[in-house]
Amino acid sequence: MxxxxxxxxxxxxxxxxxxxxxxxxxxxxxxxxxxxxxxxxxxxxxxxxxxxxxxxxxxxxxxxxxxGNSDLMKRVAVAARTDGVDTSSVEDRLRHLMEVDALFDRIEASNR
The missing domain is CATH 1.10.260.40 (lambda repressor-like DNA-binding domains)
Structure with a gap:
C-alpha cells in the first residue's frame, strides 16, 4: 500500500x-x-x-x-435527476459510508 x-x-x-x-x-x-x-x-x-x-x-x-487508498472512492456514482441538483455531497457521503463498511469487513475478516 x-x-x-x-x-x-x-x-x-x-x-x-x-x-x-x-x-x-x-x-x-x-x-x-x-x-x-x-x-x-x-x-x-x-x-x-x-x-x-x-x-x-x-x-x-x-x-x-x-x-488515498480507497478502492471504493473511484467506483461510486449517484443516479439522480440532473435538473441543477448538485449530487456531490450525496456521493461523498455514500463513499464515506461504503469505505467505513469495507474497513469493518476487513477488520472482521482479520479477526476470524
Whole structure:
C-alpha cells in the first residue's frame, strides 16, 4: 500500500480547517496530543494506523480518503435527476459510508 504523504497532509489540514478546528481542538477530540497532531499535519511524523483512524473519525471521513487508498472512492456514482441538483455531497457521503463498511469487513475478516 502506497500513501501519498503530501495528499494525506493536505486532506488532514483541509478537513480540520473546514470544520473550524484549530490543531488543539482537533487533537483533543481525536484523543491525540496537540504536538502529535502538529507533527502529523506538518509531515514530520508518519501517522500510525491508530492515529489515522482517530483523525478520520474526528474529521468525519475515512482512512481510505485520508491516505488515498480507497478502492471504493473511484467506483461510486449517484443516479439522480440532473435538473441543477448538485449530487456531490450525496456521493461523498455514500463513499464515506461504503469505505467505513469495507474497513469493518476487513477488520472482521482479520479477526476470524
Amino acid at each position: 502506497t500513501i501519498d504523504a503530501a495528499r494525506q497532509i493536505t486532506r488532514i489540514r483541509t478537513g480540520r480547517e473546514l470544520l473550524g478546528l484549530d490543531q488543539r481542538n482537533a487533537a483533543e477530540i481525536s484523543g491525540l496530543s496537540q504536538p502529535m497532531w502538529s507533527r502529523i499535519e506538518s509531515g514530520k511524523k508518519v501517522a500510525s494506523l491508530g492515529e489515522i483512524l482517530a483523525i478520520a473519525e474526528t474529521l468525519g471521513t475515512t482512512p481510505g480518503y485520508l491516505t
